[in-house]
Amino acid sequence: MNPREHFVVIGNGPAGNQAAMSLGEKAPEARITLISKNHGACYRPHLLPEYIGGKIPEQSLYVCPVGTYKERGIKLRSGQTVVRLNPKEKELILDHKELVRFSGLVIAVGGKPRIPEPMLVFKDLMFTLKTLEDAKIWIEKLSHVDSVMMIGGDLTSLAVTKALLSLDKKVIFMLNEDAFWPLRCDGALFDEVTERLEERGVEVLAHQRIRSIARIAHHTYEIEVDSRKIQVGMIGGFFGLVPDIRFLAGCGLRIDRGILVDEYMNTGFEGIFATGDCAQVYHPELRDYWVSIGHDNAVNLGRLTAMNLAGGRIPAHVAKEKIFDVQGIKVNTSWWTEF
Amino acid sequence: MSKQVLYSTAPEDFYYMDINVPCQAACPAATNIPAYIRCLFEERYGRSYEINQVANIFPGVLGRICSRPCEDKCRHGEPELGRPVNICHIKRAASDLGEKAPPSQKGPFPSLGKKVAVVGAGPAGLAAAHDLSSVGFSVTIYEALDDPGGMLRYGIPEFRLPRPILDAEIQHILDMGAVLKTGMRIGKDLTMEDLLGDCDAVLLAAGCYRSIPLNIPGEELQGVYLGLEFMMDVCQGRPSVLGDKVLVIGAGFTAFDCARSALRLGAGDVTICLRRTEEDLTVTKDEVLEAKKEGVKIESLMLSSRIVGDKKLESVTFVRTQPGERREDGKREITPIEGSEFIVPADTVIAAVGQRPEPIYFTGERAGEGLQVTDKEAFRASVTGLYVAGDYMTGPSTVIEAIGMGRRAAERIAEDLTGRVFREKVVRQEEAQTTDRERTWDFLQRQEMPTIEPVEDRFNSPDLEVETGFSFEQAKEESKRCYLCYLHYEIDISRCIYCRYCIDVAPRDCIKLVDEVKTNELGAIAGFVETTRWEDVNAIVIDNSRCIRCGECMRVCPVDCISVTKIEVMEQVLEEGKTNES
Numbered sequence: 001m002n003p004r005e006h007f008v009v010i011g012n013g014p015a016g017n018q019a020a021m022s023l024g025e026k027a028p029e030a031r032i033t034l035i036s037k038n039h040g041a042c043y044r045p046h047l048l049p050e051y052i053g054g055k056i057p058e059q060s061l062y063v064c065p066v067g068t069y070k071e072r073g074i075k076l077r078s079g080q081t082v083v084r085l086n087p088k089e090k091e092l093i094l095d096h097k098e099l100v101r102f103s104g105l106v107i108a109v110g111g112k113p114r115i116p117e118p119m120l121v122f123k124d125l126m127f128t129l130k131t132l133e134d135a136k137i138w139i140e141k142l143s144h145v146d147s148v149m150m151i152g153g154d155l156t157s158l159a160v161t162k163a164l165l166s167l168d169k170k171v172i173f174m175l176n177e178d179a180f181w182p183l184r185c186d187g188a189l190f191d192e193v194t195e196r197l198e199e200r201g202v203e204v205l206a207h208q209r210i211r212s213i214a215r216i217a218h219h220t221y222e223i224e225v226d227s228r229k230i231q232v233g234m235i236g237g238f239f240g241l242v243p244d245i246r247f248l249a250g251c252g253l254r255i256d257r258g259i260l261v262d263e264y265m266n267t268g269f270e271g272i273f274a275t276g277d278c279a280q281v282y283h284p285e286l287r288d289y290w291v292s293i294g295h296d297n298a299v300n301l302g303r304l305t306a307m308n309l310a311g312g313r314i315p316a317h318v319a320k321e322k323i324f325d326v327q328g329i330k331v332n333t334s335w336w337t338e339f
Numbered sequence: 340m341s342k343q344v345l346y347s348t349a350p351e352d353f354y355y356m357d358i359n360v361p362c363q364a365a366c367p368a369a370t371n372i373p374a375y376i377r378c379l380f381e382e383r384y385g386r387s388y389e390i391n392q393v394a395n396i397f398p399g400v401l402g403r404i405c406s407r408p409c410e411d412k413c414r415h416g417e418p419e420l421g422r423p424v425n426i427c428h429i430k431r432a433a434s435d436l437g438e439k440a441p442p443s444q445k446g447p448f449p450s451l452g453k454k455v456a457v458v459g460a461g462p463a464g465l466a467a468a469h470d471l472s473s474v475g476f477s478v479t480i481y482e483a484l485d486d487p488g489g490m491l492r493y494g495i496p497e498f499r500l501p502r503p504i505l506d507a508e509i510q511h512i513l514d515m516g517a518v519l520k521t522g523m524r525i526g527k528d529l530t531m532e533d534l535l536g537d538c539d540a541v542l543l544a545a546g547c548y549r550s551i552p553l554n555i556p557g558e559e560l561q562g563v564y565l566g567l568e569f570m571m572d573v574c575q576g577r578p579s580v581l582g583d584k585v586l587v588i589g590a591g592f593t594a595f596d597c598a599r600s601a602l603r604l605g606a607g608d609v610t611i612c613l614r615r616t617e618e619d620l621t622v623t624k625d626e627v628l629e630a631k632k633e634g635v636k637i638e639s640l641m642l643s644s645r646i647v648g649d650k651k652l653e654s655v656t657f658v659r660t661q662p663g664e665r666r667e668d669g670k671r672e673i674t675p676i677e678g679s680e681f682i683v684p685a686d687t688v689i690a691a692v693g694q695r696p697e698p699i700y701f702t703g704e705r706a707g708e709g710l711q712v713t714d715k716e717a718f719r720a721s722v723t724g725l726y727v728a729g730d731y732m733t734g735p736s737t738v739i740e741a742i743g744m745g746r747r748a749a750e751r752i753a754e755d756l757t758g759r760v761f762r763e764k765v766v767r768q769e770e771a772q773t774t775d776r777e778r779t780w781d782f783l784q785r786q787e788m789p790t791i792e793p794v795e796d797r798f799n800s801p802d803l804e805v806e807t808g809f810s811f812e813q814a815k816e817e818s819k820r821c822y823l824c825y826l827h828y829e830i831d832i833s834r835c836i837y838c839r840y841c842i843d844v845a846p847r848d849c850i851k852l853v854d855e856v857k858t859n860e861l862g863a864i865a866g867f868v869e870t871t872r873w874e875d876v877n878a879i880v881i882d883n884s885r886c887i888r889c890g891e892c893m894r895v896c897p898v899d900c901i902s903v904t905k906i907e908v909m910e911q912v913l914e915e916g917k918t919n920e921s
Contacts (some may be wrong), residue, residue, distance in 0.1 A: 042643070084418055099417070117631035121792050211793055249618060254662045256616040256639050287659060287679040289640065 005030040007309060008092065008102040010082050012036030013045065014110030014295050015276025016190060017063055018302030019309075023106075024072040025237045026310035033072045033100070035092075037081040038131060046295045048135045049156065052142070061132065085251045087269040104271040104309045107248075107259060108302060111277040111293070119151070119237065125221060126237030129273045131157060137222025144219045145233025146170060151210070153193075157238030165200055172203045172230060175209070243278040251306025256280055258291050263315040265305040275305035283330070285320045290330040292318070297332055346769040351863035352766035354881040356908050359883045360824045361412035362426060363908060367743030369764070371907055372396040372409055373825040380818035382811075384437030385817055387563040391430055393910060395742055396466050396512065397491075399504040403806065404495055406592075407623055414822055414887065422785045424820045428806075434504070448475040448914050454538040455754050455913035456481060457517075459526055460740045461489020463674060463729025464544035466745030467576025468517040471753060474761040474912065481534075483524035489546050490730075491738065493571045494593065496600050497802035531701055535724055540752045543710070543720070544745060553588060555647025558690070559663035566593045566691025573600045582686020583607040586655055588643050589691030591735070592616065595626050596860075597689045598635045603801040606687070610636040612643065613672055614660055625788065629805060632794050638910035642675055646688060647897055654684045667917045693901040696731045718748040726752055729828045759916030771905040773890035774823055778846075781887065786817040822888045827904045830892075834900035837881055839902065841892035850892060 007030050009020045020034040037299075043061040050056045069076040083091040085105075113128035127141065138160075139227060148168040150157050157173075164171050175194060192205050208225040216222050219233045243258040253267050254260040258280035265273045265281070268299040276298040280289050294299060304314050318332045357364040362372040371390050378387035389768045390399035407427045410416065415422035453476050457464045460482035485491055487509050491500060500634035513519055524530055525545070526698040534541045550565035553560055564579055566589055572578055580601070585606040587598045590613050601609045612629070613620070616639045620627060620893035630639065645656040669670045699710050701722075711721040715733075728748035729741040736744070755761050791797045797805055809817065830841070830850075842850045854875045855868035870876055881892070881901075893901045 093418070095419070118627075118634070118794055120632070122587075153471045209793075209795070250521075252665075255492055260662065282659070282661065282676065284678070287676075287681050289659070 005103045006033065006101065006135065007031070007104040007106070008100060009106045009108060010034060010035050010092070011108035011110055011276070011278075012038060012042045012076070012078065013110040013276065014042065014063070014107060014298035015110065015302035015305075016106065017042035019108055019275060019306040021072065022070075022303045022306035023310060024074055025081050026307060026312075028073070029311075030104075033077060033102075034069065034074050035077045035080055035094070035100075037079065037084060038133075040067070040132075041076075043132055044161075044295060045130065046156075046281075048129055049163045050158035051135050052129075052138050052160065053166045055163070055166070058132075063162065081293045082248075083247055085253070087267070087272050088253050090271070095175045101281065102271075105272040105273065105274070106302075106305055106309060107245075107267075107278060108276045108305075109244045109278050110298075110299075112244040113237070114239045114242040115237060116152075116239055119210075119239070122235075123237075123300050125213045125215060126235045128237050129160060130241070141219075141234050142167060142277045147172065147232040148234045148236055149221070149230065149232040150174065150236045150238060152236075152238040152240075154238045155238040157236065158193075160236060160238070161197070161202060162200075165202070170203075170232075171201075172205060172232060173197055174205045174208060174225070174319045176207050188245075208242055229246055241277060243280075243291070245278055256289065260289070263301070263317070264308045264313060265301065265316055266308065272307055272308065273305045275301045281316060283320070284319065285322070286323060288330045288332055290318065290332055292332045342770045344770075347766045347768065348763070350770075351861040353764075353908070354859070354861050354863040355827075355883075355905065356766060358697065359827070360906075360908075361414060362409040362516075362824070365408045366394070367408070367414040368395040368739045368746065369908060369910075370409070371745075371825075371909065372426055373821060374907060375433060376424070376426070376818050376821040377823060379429055379433055379814055380821075382730050382815070386435055387429075387433035388437050392511075393434060395461070395739065396469055396746075397508045397510055397738075397742065398430050399434035400491060400500060401739060401742075402427060402429075402434050403500050403504070404491075405739050406621075406735075408739070414824055415820060420887065421782075425507075425785055425787070426786050426795060426821075427818050428786075428809055429817055431815060432809040432817075435808045436811060436814060446918075448473070448761075448918055449691040450477060451475040451757060453477065453540075454479070455752060455756075456538040456541045456545045458534070459483075459489060459545040459729070459731065460509075460519060460521070461544060461546045461729060462491060463546075463731075463739065463741040463745035463748070463774075464489070464542065465512050466742040467542050467544060467728060467749040467752075469512040469515055470746050470749035470762065472516040474752065474753065474914075474916075476756075480517055480519045481523040481525065481529070482519065482521045482543070485521055487519055487521065493574050494567065494596070496570070496573060496596050496603075498599070498603070498797070498805050499596070501802075501804050502883075519891045525699055531699060531725070535722065538724070539756050540724050540726060542718075542726045542728060542748055542752060543699065543731055544727070544741075544748075545696060545699070545731045547696050547730040547735050549695050549697050550690070551644055551693040551695055553642055553646075553777035554691060555645055557648065557652070558914070560646055560648045560652045560654035561650060562648070563646060563688045563690065566597050566689055569689050569691075569693050570596055570600065572674045573604075578604050580608045582652075584685050585609045585687040585689065586683060586685045587611045587689045587691060587696070588655075589689075589693075590620055590622075591691065591693070592622050592626065593694075594689075594691035595622055595630050595635075597691050599630055599633055600801075601687070601689065602633055602635065603798055608636075610632065610638055611681075611816075612641050612657070612683075613637065614642050615671065616640060616662060619662075619671065619796065629790065632790075633797065635796075642673070644680065647682070652685060652688060656680055656682050656687060693731075694735050696734075696829075718744075718751050754917075757916060759913075760920055761913050761916045763911045763913060763917065765911055767905075767907045767909045768827075769905045771903045772825060773893050773903050774826065774888065776819070776888070776890065778825065778889055780819040780892065781822075781889065783816065783820050786813045786819065790814075820841070824883075824888065825905055825907050826888050827883055827906045828886055828888065829902055829904070830879055830881055831900045831902065832878050832880075834898055836898055836900075837879060838897060839879075840895040840897065843889040844895050846889060846891065847885055847887060849882050849887070849907045851880055853880055856880065877900050 009016045042063040081095040083095045150173045211224040259274035375387040375390040410423040413423035457468045457480045469476045506813045529603045549568040640660045641657040646773040647654045658675040660673045853867040857866040859865040
């Protein structure tokens with residue numbers, strides 16, 4: 001008798017969650033394990049700014065109740081972190097040293113906040129927003145402060161800015177060409193973004209460099225830019241996301257900016273796939289590799305990958321015109337169309 | 340009661356060291372890393388420097404620019420144990436924070452009446468000259484360029500390696516008695532035959548000074564430079580004129596030095612173009628980080644196929660590549676993707692894809708004959724009395740590899756000329772105590788090297804050293820992180836009562852109940868057959884290749900049956916020399 005298939009999904013973001021759910025439908029006989037370092041059920045990270053702004057309750061963030069996994073035969077192992085992958089032996093090692101064997105694997109670990117190297121020195125002084133825990137920290141901090149400096153400028157930052165304005169916070173936005181992600185913000189776009197921010201009452205600091213940041217009191221930060229010193233209660237760092245795949249270094253998978261996969265999201269190892277924000281795919285029309293960001297893309301890729309793991313052969317095709325060139329990286333973003 | 344000290348040259352003891360002290364085993368110069376880190380912790384900076392100098396000769400230099408193979412093998416970097424100890428920068432701290440060394444003295448041993456010529460005053464040649472002159476050989480170093488140091492001086496920019504540091508450590512070597520003659524090029528100012536006729540041995544350590552071109556159309560266009568030539572011009576204060584948009588093609592230290600130097604020369608947009616991926620880079624992570632902080636962009640999976648322009652460079656055509664299976668050397672096969680051509684505009688291209696040695700030809704009876712290395716292990720060339728070492732023999736290597744090669748070549752020359760060895764590695768074993776390391780130190784974060792911030796200030800002067808060095812406090816804090824793997828923990832099973840308290844407290848699976856201890860052909864322990872059946876347990880052992888020397892096992896042992904021995908590979912210098920039979 002063949003042993004029962006054991007499919008493991010790493011990551012319970014939109015891509016991983018959808019992959020696990022789709023596997024549950026496509027391979028009902030298989031054992032499915034969903035390993036997530038976050039606690040609880042999958043939530044919609046793109047709604048976190050609205051949660052911070054008090055527009056929606058926490059419950060509205062969740063894709064499904066925790067009980068859904070059990071109902072669908074998915075074993076959810078939350079709060080557990082994969083620290084190593086041995087693709088040849090089809091084994092994972094968790095941080096508490098447990099070894100997990102699998103017959104099929106979907107890596108959907110998503111991204112982590114990107115901090116550009118020149119800003120790393122200020123990393124501990126900036127607040128990022130990727131997880132629900134991050135959002136709760138923002139809510140707690142905002143209850144003590146009146147002003148926020150936004151540095152960087154990815155599309156999440158614009159949503160957070162809206163939320164902050166709705167909370168009557170003073171917002172100062174540092175805007176320059178290189179820091180705006182996932183698009184290069186120059187020319188007409190720069191002027192348009194500046195105008196729209198200023199219309200809403202945001203003070204825009206254009207083309208300024210940060211010389212220093214110091215925390216001078218519990219809820220006061222002093223930022224020295226080219227022209228002056230500014231004091232604010234909180235600093236947000238928004239520079240987009242990068243794949244969170246450090247734990248895969250040296251494991252044998254081909255890794256560049258993300259995990260290199262073919263158009264079927266396969267890593268080159270039989271039964272091992274990567275999907276969502278952490279995957280990197282070659283696009284013949286673009287003559288370049290692309291990565292994907294955004295909730296809708298993640299869900300679609302998660303579904304497609306599950307079908308391929310369950311025996312399908314569906315290519316991930318993205319129309320050339322939906323991919324943007326971002327600091328040398330080709331990005332397929334569903335956020336941009338929502339902006 | 341005095342402590343018992345044993346010295347061993349048994350192969351099984353060296354095997355033990357290779358397995359259990361991975362940092363020292365990984366160092367091509369076999370630097371006693373745990374010992375110098377411990378000295379630094381004890382604030383004996385001078386002694387820490389000396390331990391380094393005995394093995395690698397250039398502590399101040401290597402503390403800045405070493406490729407750090409030791410850190411790749413550091414036990415602290417194993418999965419679940421955190422990040423490697425910042426060994427390299429502790430080495431620099433020993434140099435920066437110690438008292439200035441007393442004036443060097445001439446080599447301590449009387450003359451052996453043997454003359455050796457060393458061709459090339461780079462790391463390999465200088466290391467060989469140091470070892471030979473210090474035991475009584477009469478050594479003359481012939482250097483083609485104006486100053487000694489080789490790639491250290493002419494390939495590495497000053498913002499990574501200040502020249503006063505280099506000059507001081509070279510002077511220490513010359514103080515051993517070697518004579519340096521600069522501006523002497525073999526084949527022009529003197530011939531190989533002259534040297535072979537005049538000396539008992541010649542060591543050729545002339546480095547790799549010829550850049551490998553890209554071998555693609557358009558390389559002759561104005562605005563295209565070769566990496567090494569570009570860096571040599573920078574290092575000699577006569578830099579090339581660059582355009583605003585610079586592409587550096589290559590992935591090694593030279594490529595990164597070119598890119599960072601280009602920024603200091605005023606280039607506005609500098610990109611390093613990799614054929615492979617960033618994960619495949621062999622330069623240190625610190626180097627990548629600092630380059631990115633300064634504004635260097637890194638783009639991957641692209642292979643240059645044509646340089647385009649009308650007299651002057653305008654753009655480069657690349658094709659996309661894809662990584663394939665790993666080869667035996669650990670690198671992946673890289674294949675171009677058909678139909679993936681794309682164009683990148685550029686004002687300047689710097690091709691830094693490798694170097695090779697300049698060929699040396701014989702004259703006289705062997706006129707036109709090129710040099711051939713006949714025995715790489717013995718560093719011997721095709722002509723009696725001629726030896727080869729360093730990059731000249733292997734192609735581009737790292738500084739620490741070149742030093743290691745230079746030293747081994749010197750050993751070989753000394754033995755061939757006298758029938759004696761003057762340096763001997765021994766395993767020194769000394770009864771020891773468990774350390775005062777606290778378990779909490781295992782969780783200390785790695786101390787990172789401070790650098791000039793904000794980044795713009797680095798460009799105030801092109802030679803300003805970017806890394807500013809550990810403070811006393813940082814050096815001490817980082818030294819706490821070393822597990823001190825030269826300590827060997829052992830259970831005396833004749834006294835053990837198998838209570839297994841030690842297993843309960845061990846933070847790692849390093850204490851094992853075993854059925855059998857496997858030995859290899861050297862008689863060294865090569866593995867354990869563990870058992871979970873109590874009736875099969877024949878011994879309880881500490882696997883020192885897993886142990887993190889926390890000492891918890893000793894603290895809980897009720898019968899005091901666990902002992903500690905300090906085991907070190909050391910170098911003895913023998914004044915009279917020693918024949919292999921003696």
